[in-house]
Amino acid sequence: MTPSIVDLTNCEREPIHILGSIQSYGYLVAIQPETYTIVHASDNIDKLLGIPASQLLGQSIEQALANSELPVGSLVEFLNVGRRSGSWDTLNPYQLILDQQNWNLIIHEHNGLILLEWEPVGDQNTAANQQLISQALTELQSSRTIKELLQNTARRIKTIIGYDRVMVYRFEADWHGHVVAEEKADHLEAYLGLHYPASDIPRQARELYKINLVRQIADATSTPSRILSETDWPADQPLDLTHSVLRAVSPVHIEYLGNMGVQASMSISLLYRGELWGLISCHNYHPRFVDFSARQAAKFVSQLLSAALEFRKDEEDQTNLLKYRQYGQYIHEQLLIDENIVQALTKRAHTILDLTEATGAALLFSNKIYRLGKTPDEAEIMGLADWLKASNTENFLETNHLPALYPPAESFKAEGAGLLAVVLSKELNEYVFWFKPERIQEVTWAGNPEKPVTVGEDGQQRLSPRKSFDAWTQLVHNTSNPWTEAEVSTVVKLREDILQVVTKQANEIRLLNQRLQLAYEELDAFSYTVSHDLRTPLSSIRCYSEILQEEYGKDMSADAQALFQKIIDSTERMRSLIRHILYYSRMGRTDLDTQEIDMKELLEGIREEIMVTMKDRALTFEIGSTPPILADPTMALQLFTNLISNSAKYTRPNPDAIIRISGKQSDGEVIYTLEDNGIGFDMKQAGRMFDLFKRLENARPYEGSGVGLAIVKRIINRHGGKIWFHSEPNRGTTFSVAFPTVTTT
Template sequence: MIVPTANIAPSGINLTNCETEPIHIPGYIQSHGFLVAISANDFVIRYCSENSSTFVNRPATDLLGKPLDALLTETDLTAAELVSILNVGKRENAWSRMNPHRFRINGNEWNLIAHQHDTLIILEWESAVAAHAHFEQQLIADALSEVQSNRTLIELIQNTARRVKQIIGYDRVMVYRFAADWHGEVIAEEKESHLESYLGLHYPASDIPRQARELYKTNLVRIIADVKSAPSPIFSLRDGEQAEGQPLDLTHSVLRAVSPIHIEYLKNMGVQASMSISLLYRGELWGLISCHHSTPRFVDFPARQAAKFVSQLLSSALEFRKDEEDQSLLFQIQQNGQTLNSQILKDWDVVVGLTQHPLTALHINSATGAVLAFDNTFYCMGKTPTESAVAGITNWLKTQEFDTVFETDRLPELYPPAESFREVASGVLAIALSKELDEYLLWFKPEQVRQVTWAGNPDKPVTVSENGRQHLHPRKSFEAWSQTVRNTSEPWRDAELAVAIKLREDVLQVVARKANEVRQLNERLRVAYEELDAFSYTVSHDLRTPLSSIRCYSEIILEEQGATMDDDTRVMFQKILDSTERMRSLIRHILYYSRMGRTELNFTKLDMPKMLDVIRDEILITEKNKNRNVQIEFGAMPSIYGDPTMVNQVFTNLISNAAKYTQRVPEAVVWVEGRETSDEVTYTVKDNGIGFDMKHAAKMFDLFKRLENAASFDGTGVGLAIVKRIINRHRGKIWFHSEPNRETRFSVSFPKEQQTP
């Protein structure tokens, strides 16, 4: 039975329709090409677009369920040749390198674009326009030369718009940059002279809803050749495995049909063809190159790829220029942060060290005001709210769910009383020294009043039908509509957050060491801590005996009766053995964590090159057994005073973690380097692995806590807790800085002189 896969249109569109519309499974394709989906194992046709008869003189109903050669009767390509091409794509996952494949159908030139999704290979045919390879290659060469030259970023962006327009021939090409709330602004434009300029206009986030933004990260180029053409439905073959009407996932399709809401939007703009090219920064959507044409216009696949390459050059330039800027800022504020730490240690006083020197806590970011709330007193620096207003903020912060750092560039939206002092504090960055004692270090940024000009009123019109249901429509007018934006500040940068977290660690170290003066309370805490340690040690230790019995008996049964077991039983026994091994590892870590509270430390001067060489060899052997090549490189390796066993455990954990979280990187590199000052020795372990968002790292050292993006990697969630506890016993410090999908740096410092813990 042949069944259509198109989604049934809802009877009404609710106000969240744009965010929930399943645009990756529309059930239709654009009509300027046709689509066939075949099973990857047997190359039988499972899906076919209805318009196939227009191109290959055979209706979809004749093709479904047939082998691949049924499609090729009117082409100059044999089934064997196409199967050979597809097998290369399957075997080497080389679809992007293979596309497009050019051949004739009924005497016309076509481009075949293929990709695999799950168990299906999707084949899409588009017209092949006469090639202008020399012209496109020259434009690409010019763009590459320009990126390598010392031009400003805005010049590169504007010239990229011009080159894309030359390649695709559209009336208008705009570069559209996203803000933190996902609304966009046109920051560059190349257009025909008779068109009204859109440069500087803003567009609301709802114009490009969340699921569309996710697709833009996957499909970097998207074309709508004719907004008035009728889309062609996709039909599927119903069999025992294929659910009736199950839509084909077109996430990676070049012909995927367009949301009716977006078609209405383009028509309202007077646009009949559009094309978009994604601009990425560190794997995330930074902006779009948005192209409009007043008449239908098809751009063939090679020309789209040329435009895509020019945009990727711009993406690379974005990353390079922004990284250069961020590194310069990070270096300067890190230097200031180190000076603050030296002042605190020298004065042995948090207040004096942070507020009463020429360089204060105000100098580690771009804030215009700072307040240290400490020991029931406010110490103000720069332009700040009144003390009563600051007290209100600290009371409110106690109600917020954060452990380490809090930041916002829209404080009045979260805390309405802040509107009365928005001129000095529309943005706030706070580190909690003690939420229980209302002790914080806060930085403030002033309001940045902006006049934003929108392309029409950003509020989408809603109509109500006779049955009372609400319908959402794209706006019809795109005339400039101005709005004054208030209550916002300049955003806080990742580098500012990282240095604030490091300063918090410095301050808390001094506070913790001074707290030793409260001897009675410390003694009670020590006793309670030892009792808890002893309890966890006893429980963990006693668990090992029954666990060993389970493993031993399972191994005996498997060894003696394995030959007579069926496959399912043998698999279950192996799972028992694997689970006991994981539990043994977890118990071992818990025992080590508990034992550290009672073990005496043996301080000695450690030969770090020798220790690190041994650790590297052990890790490389482990990774080699996993068929992985990891580079572990060392810089300077100054000596450390510490307990050999525990310091070895610190670096084994940090370096093995770094190696583990680079598994998805083609060329994994771990860098270990030490540096020495008059007071301490600091080592940094850096990797180029998955990284993590600094805003989600508040519980990094908590037992059994793991970040979401680390869930797919083996681990117990105990390793970093052990490292933190060892560092504390050595009177040292540990801090970190990370950038998702780029790098992670863990730093540990040890006092220069031997100390009794």
């Protein structure tokens, strides 16, 4: 007998945006934008309009509602205004009176349909809500701590919506939740401090929370109303309720709320840099409807909190980044002055231990280990180095749960449960390690986080919502405090500083030269293959395609012509990629023609060329001080063109795109900094930045070959310079390049 398999992902895969029904307190129709023909309607619509849903389907709004109490003319005009403006947010809600009751009509457009949702107007007190918002703003400005800020927000939200319990729920790195603030009725048990497993709020639900900032379940015990569709509507295209305010509730979540004894709930999203930081989670133990006005007031308070969290976190991050960078500058100066790298890093006034909040650090260099602070012993460090050498780690590694990646680390978790490592040379077994100790946490869960398994009627085992929410305490071992973006950014810069000095001191004797010689020979053969064996057939493909298109184009279908054009476009992209590869492979063997370069002229030329290609968008260049550099003119042009073109490309989503470029003369080098406000990236992906043909995940939607930054890195290495960077997702990127003021060979 084949053993049954537990479906551990049934919550993750549940299509909660197309459940096919709405909550019973409201009513819905969906219409086509051009004709206003009704193609979907909730089964309960007759209670509002006095017309069965079956009679509405297939008719235009004007035809279907001509004999109803609804002011059809005003409604159609409202729809026309919304469509002309291209936005419904500023128009919602449309208020009307039906059967002596006030209703809010909330409209949105999604997936080619306009959705109209009616819900009752509650006992709203607009003036009181405005006063509460004003008080919330005052408290946000005066709160001295994050804890006080969160607690005050929970109190304000509870006052606005009148729920029994309001919690501020923060997501941790693994997406489990932690209640960090709570306001509740006196008779209720406190949930403050409890943790909830990530499976309680599955991935697709978290994604919807980023789109719908306010989500209400007015009565978890009510029967939802089905959505009926026009007779010939495709069965495989159910109505998408992603943006709906009435969207019904997943049966799994209904069961979950029932297990908690909750009959009404509301969730308000808290975002940080566009990502989900947490939720304001509200519970009521009896059905409770919160109308549109009160929900908007609660949403505004949550947005104030999100803005305050972002401001305070950014302020803290910037302070730490400046502190670490200052120590990094001290160590860089020590490296330039001191010929002994080990002494510069471990035995001077400032050491590598100053660059992070680590409690221990180790340098592996020239077959010796140098330890600072509290670290594992030498044998354990050597074992860690051997593991890294055999791993896929190329430039750096960061983790606050090292034993999970490297089980032997459990023996030294008191010194190194967290590891931040930079690779200087795998071949020579040279690394810098920073260690953070184990931080044993006593985590109190709201019930055992392991979900129970049930067997359905089909015999399949499935996860079901937990039934117990009694406090359940667990000790979490083998983890440390996490590494911050500022810490990672600082050590990435240190790696460049060290490698610059190492390359200068040991250029003739290090193993790297032997490997480079072999690589150059292989690149010679590769260049010959590319230039002769690839370019010729590629040209033939393009030529024959153009001939066929010209000779038979008139007789071809539109689809065939499009396919031929795709072939031609693809050959052009491949020709461009081959040119990049040839340039990359030849660059290492080309003699440098070092000259003093007028950087103002070079940068202005690049700016003018890019502005011509980007004339369809707003893009601002700010060019500051432009001290000259000593470099090969062709290579310098290629380097800055690649960097500036990348900034122009990745700022495209920003309507106010800015690229700032400035240079400064420092001791022994000229440093140019290029800053943009584009899409940025996670510094934890920094190790792949200069890899050939490697592109970061968020860059994939943008055209590119993955060669440009590899070329930039190779050019800067040829000049004996260095390049480093700092970035944050959706916060822009800063690249810095340093050219020595003395010619290198």
